Every structure is written in structure tokens, then in C-alpha cells.
Amino acid sequence: AHLARINAVDEKVNAFLHVDRQGALEAARAVDAKRAAGEKLGPLAGVPLALKDIFTTEGVPTTVGSKILEGWIPPYDATLTKRLKAADVVILGKTNMDEFAMGSSTENSAYGPTGNPWDVTRIPGGSGGGSAAALASFQAPLAIGTDTGGSIRQPAAVTATVGVKPTYGAVSRYGMVAFSSSLDQGGPCARTVLDAALLHEVIAGHDPLDSTSIDAPVPPVVEAARSGDVRGMRVGVVREFSGEGYQAGVMQRFEESVELLRELGAEVVELSCPSFTKALAAYYLIAPSECSSNLARFDAMRYGLRVGDDGTHSAEEVTALTREAGFGDEVKRRIMLGTYALSSGYYDAYYGSAQKVRTLISRDFERAFGEVDVIVSPTTPTTAFPIGERADDPMAMYLADLCTIPSNLAGNSAMSLPCGLAPEDGLPVGLQIIAPAMADERLYRVGSAVE
Ligand code: GLN
Numbered sequence: 001a002h003l004a005r006i007n008a009v010d011e012k013v014n015a016f017l018h019v020d021r022q023g024a025l026e027a028a029r030a031v032d033a034k035r036a037a038g039e040k041l042g043p044l045a046g047v048p049l050a051l052k053d054i055f056t057t058e059g060v061p062t063t064v065g066s067k068i069l070e071g072w073i074p075p076y077d078a079t080l081t082k083r084l085k086a087a088d089v090v091i092l093g094k095t096n097m098d099e100f101a102m103g104s105s106t107e108n109s110a111y112g113p114t115g116n117p118w119d120v121t122r123i124p125g126g127s128g129g130g131s132a133a134a135l136a137s138f139q140a141p142l143a144i145g146t147d148t149g150g151s152i153r154q155p156a157a158v159t160a161t162v163g164v165k166p167t168y169g170a171v172s173r174y175g176m177v178a179f180s181s182s183l184d185q186g187g188p189c190a191r192t193v194l195d196a197a198l199l200h201e202v203i204a205g206h207d208p209l210d211s212t213s214i215d216a217p218v219p220p221v222v223e224a225a226r227s228g229d230v231r232g233m234r235v236g237v238v239r240e241f242s243g244e245g246y247q248a249g250v251m252q253r254f255e256e257s258v259e260l261l262r263e264l265g266a267e268v269v270e271l272s273c274p275s276f277t278k279a280l281a282a283y284y285l286i287a288p289s290e291c292s293s294n295l296a297r298f299d300a301m302r303y304g305l306r307v308g309d310d311g312t313h314s315a316e317e318v319t320a321l322t323r324e325a326g327f328g329d330e331v332k333r334r335i336m337l338g339t340y341a342l343s344s345g346y347y348d349a350y351y352g353s354a355q356k357v358r359t360l361i362s363r364d365f366e367r368a369f370g371e372v373d374v375i376v377s378p379t380t381p382t383t384a385f386p387i388g389e390r391a392d393d394p395m396a397m398y399l400a401d402l403c404t405i406p407s408n409l410a411g412n413s414a415m416s417l418p419c420g421l422a423p424e425d426g427l428p429v430g431l432q433i434i435a436p437a438m439a440d441e442r443l444y445r446v447g448s449a450v451e
Contacts, residue, residue: 002048002092006139014114015124015134017053018061019093024048027090034088042088044202049084050140052131053094054101055186056175057081064177065097065109065127068326072304078175079207080144080186087202092140095130099328100295101151101179103127104400107391108330115387116159118427122384125155125400131189132159142199143189148180149283150380150404152187153416157379157430160418162196162447163189165404167437168411169214172207180290181212183283183408193417193447197225200440216438224444231265233446236372240276241403247382249422253429254378257419257450261376264449269372273364278357279406280398285341285354286409292338295331298323333394362410369436374446377403379416379430403432412436415443417451 003021010016031046056062056074058081063069077085084091098108106114106129116124117137124133128145132155135143145152147165156163164187171186178184188199204218237258242251262268300306300322301315308321327335341350368375380400390396407414412434419431431450435442 002140006092009137010139012115012120013117013133013137013139014112015050015095015130015137015139016093017063017065017096017111017130020060020091023060024090024092031088031090042086044142044198045088046090047142048090048092048140050093050095050131050134050143051081051084051091052097052128052144052146054097054146054177055081055144056177057091057094060094062094062177063111064101065099065111066326066328066331067110067305068298068322069304076175079172079209080203081175083203083205089142089202095128095134095143097130098127099331100177100291101127101146101148102291102330102334104150104154104397105387105390106130107387108328110328113387116384118159118384122386122427123158125158125384127151128155128189132156132161132163135159135161135189135191141191142195144186144203145189146176146184146186147404147408148183148185148287149408150401152189153404153414153430153432154380154400156189156416158384158428160428161189161191162193162415162417163187164196164200164415164440164443165407165413166200166204166440167214167413169212170204170218170440172210172213174207174209178294180287181294182290183287185408193444193451194222194225196415197221197444214438219438219441221441221444224441225448227445228448230261230446230449233266233374234372235261235266235268235446236271236368236375237268238276238368238375238377239270239272240274241377245381245399245402246378247422247424249424250378250382250429253420253422254431257431258376260450261446271368271371271375273368273406275357275360275364276406279361279409280402282354282357282361283405283409284337284398285350286358288334288338289341289351290338292335292342295335298326330394358409361406365406365410365412365436373435374442375434376446377432377434379403379432383422383425383427383429407434413440413443415447417447419450
């Protein structure tokens with residue numbers, strides 16, 4: 001049924017880069033066979049899922065939305081892919097994304113933008129716009145995203161779906177193509193809080209193949225998602241997540257959610273986290289710095305595209321020609337910014353300062369979580385903007401992640417879930433919930449109460 005739905009609507013939405021019809025049918029039949037034989041089934045047996053094209057899939061193309069990996073077939077599964085298969089999930093295919101997960105609109109994909117199912121002339125968010133659009137257009141009930149600065153939560157907000165960035169280190173990065181390794185985190189995307197929790201439980205857990213993987217039990221997210229109880233919880237509202245640039249209808253829906261939490265028995269506390277105003281600036285030094293280093297591996301020798309390999313060019317020239325042809329503008333912009341920020345003489349002023357801001361942000365969170373159990377905010381300052389509107393204005397594009405980036409810098413956990421439509425444009429608004437690291441279950445507790 002989901003393959004038929006993809007056939008019917010994805011020409012318009014462009015959520016998938018690759019639909020693995022044969023693989024999906026084989027996986028579904030294997031579940032049927034197991035069931036018929038009375039074998040034990042995985043926890044999500046037979047449930048179809050849309051996988052962001054940043055996770056390697058053995059024998060199935062993985063492009064990361066880039067021309068530089070066009071035609072590359074990974075010889076191995078990411079740990080996350082392996083876990084999905086072990087849970088008997090049916091992977092439908094690979095979803096569209098901004099190239100190397102750099103963007104907030106999916107317009108930076110080398111394979112064309114994805115449309116927002118609410119209005120296909122608008123962006124579905126990014127970088128995981130394909131996964132969010134697949135959920136919102138009922139092409140898949142579950143999806144996977146990755147969140148370096150907001151790429152799970154911001155697409156969830158603008159498509160009225162649920163997206164969770166687990167605590168940094170909760171979901172293995174092995175086989176997840178690296179953008180900014182100290183920020184990147186895979187996570188669940190779904191249409192309900194409970195569905196997200198069920199997927200969270202399957203993909204999280206220690207992995208010796210990822211040196212930053214957390215070696216501790218997965219928090220009780222499913223139990224929390226079934227509770228719906230926020231009585232006695234302390235909920236923080238951070239002053240810095242409001243003001244100029246926030247759409248009126250977004251603030252209205254957010255304030256109604258805060259009111260609802262109060263009615264449900266939570267105590268609402270106003271807080272200030274002054275360093276959050278510097279988060280965007282710090283992020284746009286740290287993420288490009290790490291990306292400039294991570295993307296050095298795309299040298300035309302190891303993977304995918306190779307340009308100028310005709311015997312007339314040196315190896316260095318082949319690398320340069322391939323990177324020139326294979327990377328898009330935003331990726332090049334970040335590599336240049338990062339290389340500059342890390343160069344000798346500038347390192348302390350740029351990268352060093354950004355790291356100090358990162359520490360201040362962690363301290364602001366620590367202080368805040370001394371007073372409250374969770375923080376709530378709008379997920380993104382505006383509803384979905386029209387495709388093309390911010391394409392030539394990187395600074396305007398970067399503002400989409402104003403509220404999501406602090407959690408990546410601090411490594412804590414955060415969720416976006418729908419909280420209604422903005423009255424002025426009828427488009428979805430997302431509520432963000434932030435919890436301390438290793439306390440992801442609080443997201444699900446609060447989410448299940450206000451859903
Ligand atoms: N939009 C942010 C960026 O462009 C975040 C992307 C992400 O989380 N992968 O870097």
C-alpha cells in the first residue's frame with residue numbers, strides 16, 4: 001500500500017531519491033514467512049520506513065543528496081540500518097536531503113527540492129525535508145533523520161510531524177555520512193509521539209564502532225510516551241527564544257501550548273539564557289570547521305564521482321576537478337569558511353572563540369536545568385517559506401535554526417511536535433521541548449501530554 005502511495009504522490013512531492021521496491025517487498029515477504037513459521041518477530045515487524053539518504057545501505061545507493069556520491073553503492077550497512085533490519089522494519093527507500101545535510105529547506109539537494117505536502121510550492125524544511133515530507137504525505141508511517149543544527153526538528157515543525165534529536169551519542173554514527181561529527185545525531189521521525197518512541201527504542205543503544213556512543217541503557221521513552229502526565233513538572237520558557245523575527249501566529253500557538261501545560265498541572269518558569277543569542281554564530285564556525293575536515297575524504301579516489309581521469313591530469317588535478325564538479329555551492333561555501341576558520345593565525349580568533357561560546361551555552365543549559373525539568377520554545381521562528389525565497393540569502397536561511405542549534409552545541413535531547421496551524425497562513429507550527437542529556441524520556445512525557 002505504501003509503495004502504491006509513493007507511486008501516486010511522490011512525483012509531486014519528491015520525498016524519495018531512491019525507492020527500493022524489490023528490497024521492500026522482499027523484506028515484507030520475509031516478515032510474512034517468519035510469522036507463518038511461528039518465528040519470533042522484531043519489535044517493528046513489517047512497518048515501512050523512509051530512510052534519510054545519509055545512512056549507508058548495503059547494495060542500495062547512498063548519495064547524501066550530492067553529485068559527488070552519485071552511483072556509489074555502499075558495501076556495508078550503517079549500524080542504524082542494521083538495527084532497523086534486525087527489528088524487521090521494511091525500508092522503502094532513501095529520502096531527499098540538502099547536500100551533506102547542509103541547509104534548512106532541502107533546496108540544496110543536487111537532485112531537486114522536495115515540496116511541503118501542505119503546499120508543494122513551500123519548503124518542507126531541511127536538511128531532512130524528504131523524510132518529513134514522506135510522513136506528512138502518508139508515504140511512510142516512520143522515517144529517520146539526522147540533526148546537526150535542527151535537521152530533524154525544523155522539518156518536523158513545518159510539516160506537522162514529530163521529530164526527535166536524541167542525546168548526542170545515543171544513536172550510533174557508524175555508517176552515517178559525517179557533516180559535523182561533534183554535533184551530528186540520528187533520530188526518529190513519525191506522525192505521533194508514541195510512534196517516535198517505538199522507533200527511538202529500536203535505533204538507540206551502545207555501539208563499539210562509534211567512539212562517542214553512550215554506553216548506558218536507553219531511557220524509558222516508550223513508557224514515557226504512554227504516560228501523558230506532566231503534573232508537578234517544571235517547564236522553562238526562555239526569554240531569548242522570542243522577539244524580533246518570530247512570526248505572530250507561531251508565538252500565539254506556542255503561548256497556547258504553554259497555557260495547556262499549565263492547565264495539565266505543570267509549573268511554568270521564566271528563564272534567561274543570555275548566551276543563546278550567540279549560538280548561531282558559534283555554530284556557523286564549528287559546523288563548517290568540522291565539515292571542511294570531514295569532507296576532505298571525498299578526493300575522487302575512494303568513492304563515487306571521478307572527473308578528469310583521462311591520463312592528462314595529475315592526481316591532485318583529478319581531486320580538484322572532481323570536487324569542483326561534485327560539490328554544490330553551499331558545501332563549497334562551508335568548506336571555505338571552515339578552512340579559513342581553522343587556518344593558522346585565525347584559529348584562536350574564530351574556532352577558539354566559537355568553542356568558548358559553546359561552553360557558555362552548555363553552562364546556561366546546566367543552570368536552567370537546575371531550575372526546570374524541560375524547556376519549551378517554538379521549534380522555528382516562522383512557518384514554511386516559499387521555495388526560492390531564501391535560496392540566495394544564506395543568512396536568512398540560517399535563521400530557521402535559531403531555536404534548535406543550542407541543543408546541538410550542548411548535546412542534550414530535544415523534540416518537535418505539532419501545536420496547531422498559524423492563523424495568518426494556515427501552516428503548521430512546531431513546539432520544541434528540550435531535556436537534559438540522558439533524560440530523553442522527559443521529551444516523550446511532555447510530548448504525550450500536549451499532543
Ligand atoms: N540548517 C543547519 C545547517 O545548514 C542544520 C543542518 C542539520 O541539522 N543537518 O547546517
